[in-house]
Amino acid sequence: MNRGVLADARSSAMPRDGRQTRRRCDARAVRRAWAFGACLGLGACAGYRPLPLAEPPVARLADLRVPASSLPASAPATHRFDASDGLDVTEVAMLAVADNPELRRLRDDLGVAQAQAFAAGLLPDPQLTAEKDRPTSRQPGLTRAFTLGLGYDLGNLLTRPARVAAANGSAREVHLSLLWNEWQTVARARQLFDRIDALQAQARRLRGERDALAPLQPVIERALAAGDLTWDGAGNGLRAATDVAARLADVERRASQADHDLHDLLGLDATVALHLVGAPYRIDPTDHGIDAALATMTRRRPDLRALQAGYAAQEAKLRAAILAQFPAITLGFARARDTGDVYTSGFQVALSLPLFDRNRGNIAIEAATRRRLHDDYAARVLAARNDIDRLLHDMRSYRDERPALLKNARELARARDAAERSYRAGLIDWPTYLAIRAGSLAADNDLAALEQNAHEQAIALDTLVGGAWPQTPEPSSP
Numbered sequence: 001m002n003r004g005v006l007a008d009a010r011s012s013a014m015p016r017d018g019r020q021t022r023r024r025c026d027a028r029a030v031r032r033a034w035a036f037g038a039c040l041g042l043g044a045c046a047g048y049r050p051l052p053l054a055e056p057p058v059a060r061l062a063d064l065r066v067p068a069s070s071l072p073a074s075a076p077a078t079h080r081f082d083a084s085d086g087l088d089v090t091e092v093a094m095l096a097v098a099d100n101p102e103l104r105r106l107r108d109d110l111g112v113a114q115a116q117a118f119a120a121g122l123l124p125d126p127q128l129t130a131e132k133d134r135p136t137s138r139q140p141g142l143t144r145a146f147t148l149g150l151g152y153d154l155g156n157l158l159t160r161p162a163r164v165a166a167a168n169g170s171a172r173e174v175h176l177s178l179l180w181n182e183w184q185t186v187a188r189a190r191q192l193f194d195r196i197d198a199l200q201a202q203a204r205r206l207r208g209e210r211d212a213l214a215p216l217q218p219v220i221e222r223a224l225a226a227g228d229l230t231w232d233g234a235g236n237g238l239r240a241a242t243d244v245a246a247r248l249a250d251v252e253r254r255a256s257q258a259d260h261d262l263h264d265l266l267g268l269d270a271t272v273a274l275h276l277v278g279a280p281y282r283i284d285p286t287d288h289g290i291d292a293a294l295a296t297m298t299r300r301r302p303d304l305r306a307l308q309a310g311y312a313a314q315e316a317k318l319r320a321a322i323l324a325q326f327p328a329i330t331l332g333f334a335r336a337r338d339t340g341d342v343y344t345s346g347f348q349v350a351l352s353l354p355l356f357d358r359n360r361g362n363i364a365i366e367a368a369t370r371r372r373l374h375d376d377y378a379a380r381v382l383a384a385r386n387d388i389d390r391l392l393h394d395m396r397s398y399r400d401e402r403p404a405l406l407k408n409a410r411e412l413a414r415a416r417d418a419a420e421r422s423y424r425a426g427l428i429d430w431p432t433y434l435a436i437r438a439g440s441l442a443a444d445n446d447l448a449a450l451e452q453n454a455h456e457q458a459i460a461l462d463t464l465v466g467g468a469w470p471q472t473p474e475p476s477s478p
Helices: 003-013 016-043 089-099 101-121 155-213 216-226 231-266 287-295 302-323 360-424 430-465
Strands: 127-133 145-153 329-337 343-351
Touching (some): 089 155, 101 155, 155 231, 155 302, 216 430, 287 360, 287 430, 360 430
Antiparallel strands (some): 127 145, 145 329
């Protein structure tokens, strides 16, 4: 008797209840496999929480709390933020870093980059498949068939280290870009504080000049009415007060604009009154200090370090693209039963054949992107050095020009005071008095403008070279 007949005999000799019990067990195995997969998936699912849009509330300055650690600069760690007694320049910088709307958006970008780095480090999930077939013919001896399979993509593991390195590099790039924007925000806050302080000083000077010229107006008007003065002769006197009023209005408009710019930088509503106290931020970079900072600029400036991190991330992306050209392998194991009640177990291997694509397109894209980032970094370093050289030239020009302007302003101030005493004593006429006052006012305005420009340029130069900024460590990988 052949083996096929023996197998049929054994099959026919098997009790019907035993076969039904075995089928029920197999059906339960299929259901359990699906239930197990569903439990694993549902157990790891995240919940959904709505985040409705809302208009930002109008914050009260007295309610703001800002930690000293929010300032990425060389400020005292013990500097306490207290808006109840006004805001000094350090508190303004702290508030700008903490509440600037653009920095908030960049921090959200950092959260996205860190989430992407987290996602890149996750292992791919295995795939569980289950299939059940029901015979449609009514032949005797047929039973329901099923297939259970478990597969895993090994190709994903091959490129995982490079993808993780690329994602972590991108997260570091976003972190350092955020730090650079914080540096610039602090510098901008210091510049606006200095500008408002300088414009307020100019406004006080112009108001004093306006008050000093006010008594001359009735004198000129009486001389015109009496016929002792022609309109041509009174023109300079009448224009003096008008010019001062026009300059005062212009300075007040510029001060208002600077105040609104500071509100925008701090993320505050324009109706919130800012009481600025204390002296502005002052720094005078020396040539020796700048040369020392330039030597380590590429290791200190966050924007250049961000480009370095982005380039390292792109190197990893190129490596991942090269690794992806190799055949993708998927391994799987299966357990099955056909409609003839025959059980089988086995495994399968799926292998892609790199005949046409071979990921050459992605490799070319990543290589070209790396070249662009390489050139971007060289261009940024060159532009940074040129910007620093330009600011250095401006700073030296201000230093050379200031002594002469200061001397001229002091001499004209003494002449103005002497002319005022002489005019009150009747020793000089009012046109001469007005001419001396106008010269003193012009000298004071020129000196104030130069000093304001010099202070703002010094802050910008200090930021560009990273001279007074601490070395920040590399952010940790997510």
